[in-house]
Amino acid sequence: MPKIDHDTKERILAAAEKVFHANGFKGARTSLIAEEAGISRTMMHYYFNSKEELFQEVLKRSVGVVLAHAQGVLTQPRDLKEMVNGLIDLLCDVCALKPGLPTFVVNIFNESPEIAYFMAMGQSDELPKVLDRLLEEAKQQGTVQSDITGEHLMLHIYGLCSMAYLAHNYIKAKEKRSDEAMAAFLEERRVQIKSFVWHALGNQGI
Known part of the structure; x- marks a missing residue:
């Protein structure tokens, strides 16, 4: 498993915030979040296990x-x-x-x-x-x-x-x-x- 990188995690959260804010939970696709963050979906799942976990983090922030x-x-x-x-x-x-x-x-x-x-x-x-x-x-x-x-x-x-x-x-x-x-x-x-x-x-x- 790759080492967790803080900058990559922040990039994922920024991308997720943009996608969730625009589309809501149901309308947001993890593939779009990964694309917005400039990483693969596989890499994104190293940082967040599920769409729900990512959504909760965006909501909290x-x-x-x-x-x-x-x-x-x-x-x-x-x-x-x-x-x-x-x-x-x-x-x-x-x-x-x-x-x-x-x-x-x-x-x-x-x-x-x-x-x-x-x-x-x-x-x-x-x-x-x-x-x-x-x-x-x-x-x-x-x-x-x-x-x-x-x-x-x-x-x-x-x-x-x-x-x-x-x-x-x-x-x-x-x-x-x-x-x-x-x-x-x-x-x-x-x-x-x-x-x-x-x-x-x-x-x-x-």
């Missing part, structure tokens, strides 16, 4: 990116405005870093509800509670009039931030945008989402 970014948002003292802007920046940054991640998550929900269930069980409910507290504080200060809950606010933000990446190819093709124009549009959308959410909460600006 993908979720880990979000959690690593989220930790910084949750651990810093914030008012509602800072928290909302921080969450939007977090999700936009993660989507820019891993543009296939929103599609990957949707594919998991559609194809593998049992995996989605265990993902949900492993997530903390800290964020909705933090948002509930900040919303109540903002209401008492008179800066927010909305009766929205932290959970609904969190889901609104997730949806608004991920939609442009889920529909990326359509949005780009519809207006014949170049790569540079699409990148500029996504940055503009970040600003628009902040303004939209903040106005919806009852404030006059971001």
Whole structure:
């Protein structure tokens, strides 16, 4: 058996992430992953025994990116405005870093509800509670009039931030945008989402 090479393993994981993010678990073929990594399927199986094992590693790494970014948002003292802007920046940054991640998550929900269930069980409910507290504080200060809950606010933000990446190819093709124009549009959308959410909460600006 060949010696395990770290660079080769990372190349396989990068290729698997690209293929799984684009095609989901059921649509991804190990032959395509091997081709993307520039190795044979036989060599790939020296590093990962099965497609399932490789998928679990990609899932862990993908979720880990979000959690690593989220930790910084949750651990810093914030008012509602800072928290909302921080969450939007977090999700936009993660989507820019891993543009296939929103599609990957949707594919998991559609194809593998049992995996989605265990993902949900492993997530903390800290964020909705933090948002509930900040919303109540903002209401008492008179800066927010909305009766929205932290959970609904969190889901609104997730949806608004991920939609442009889920529909990326359509949005780009519809207006014949170049790569540079699409990148500029996504940055503009970040600003628009902040303004939209903040106005919806009852404030006059971001």
